[in-house]
Amino acid sequence: MDFIEAMAFIEAMDSEKLRVEGYVIVSADGMLADGRGEMPAALKFDADQRFFESALDRVDLIVHGHNSFEDQPRSPARRRIWVTHTAPALARDPDNANATLWNPAGASFEYACRHAGVTSGTVAIIGGPAVFAMFLDRYDTFWLSQAHRLTIPGGRGAFPGIPEQSAQDILTAHGLKATDTRVLDAAQNVDVTAWRRD
Numbered sequence: 001m002d003f004i005e006a007m008a009f010i011e012a013m014d015s016e017k018l019r020v021e022g023y024v025i026v027s028a029d030g031m032l033a034d035g036r037g038e039m040p041a042a043l044k045f046d047a048d049q050r051f052f053e054s055a056l057d058r059v060d061l062i063v064h065g066h067n068s069f070e071d072q073p074r075s076p077a078r079r080r081i082w083v084t085h086t087a088p089a090l091a092r093d094p095d096n097a098n099a100t101l102w103n104p105a106g107a108s109f110e111y112a113c114r115h116a117g118v119t120s121g122t123v124a125i126i127g128g129p130a131v132f133a134m135f136l137d138r139y140d141t142f143w144l145s146q147a148h149r150l151t152i153p154g155g156r157g158a159f160p161g162i163p164e165q166s167a168q169d170i171l172t173a174h175g176l177k178a179t180d181t182r183v184l185d186a187a188q189n190v191d192v193t194a195w196r197r198d
């Protein structure tokens with residue numbers, strides 16, 4: 001086995017041991033932010049924030065772009081990958097010992113995880129839209145929270161292709177199926193559905 005074959009073998013082994021999950025809350029029309037690209041207060045619900053925070057406490061690694069930092073009390077302790085064009089491939093974040101800077105054009109996801117010190121376990125993808133889209137064919141489970149009473153006209157969709165398609169249509173097109181739904185806030189009609197790959 002030559003060097004390139006050995007690297008491909010390691011990558012395939014790592015890939016099998018990494019579980020990939022997505023987390024987002026969207027409005028009834030599939031928006032994760034308003035037209036300025038900011039998440040409005042109306043899309044923040046205590047029950048969903050608790051669900052999201054406890055989920056992140058259980059995962060081994062978080063992946064996100066620079067505007068999708070989760071900003072929770074235990075955030076500084078979490079291992080994370082920042083998706084960015086500012087690194088050629090992989091680099092340590094000089095400002096955060098727990099963070100790896102990753103440019104997907106320069107290194108595979110498996111190498112990024114390995115660089116972050118994670119070769120098995122669960123990786124949570126937490127946005128934004130371009131980062132969610134990178135993993136559409138990869139999610140084992142996508143946790144889609146939705147505020148059914150709220151619409152954000154002109155907002156930013158959770159995935160490219162919204163609003164022409166719904167978030168549910170896009171997940172279905174990428175091989176995921178809605179399995180179970182949990183009500184998070186009955187009064188506000190907010191729930192979370194697990195979309196799983198067979």
Ligand SMILES: NC(=O)c1ccc[n+]([C@@H]2O[C@H](COP(=O)([O-])OP(=O)(O)OC[C@H]3O[C@@H](n4cnc5c(N)ncnc54)[C@H](OP(=O)(O)O)[C@@H]3O)[C@@H](O)[C@H]2O)c1
Binds near residue numbers: 038039068103127
């Ligand atoms: N409702 C929710 O659950 C939810 C979830 C996530 C985010 N949000 C909100 O949605 C908004 C998302 O903001 P955003 O669109 O700016 O997304 P973002 O993913 O947080 O940040 C975008 C940045 O990610 C990096 N990036 C994205 N794709 C890349 C690629 N292919 N290669 C290299 N780097 C890449 C780039 O960073 P560089 O500029 O460093 O190159 C880009 O500027 C925020 O307001 C956030 O609060 C809401």
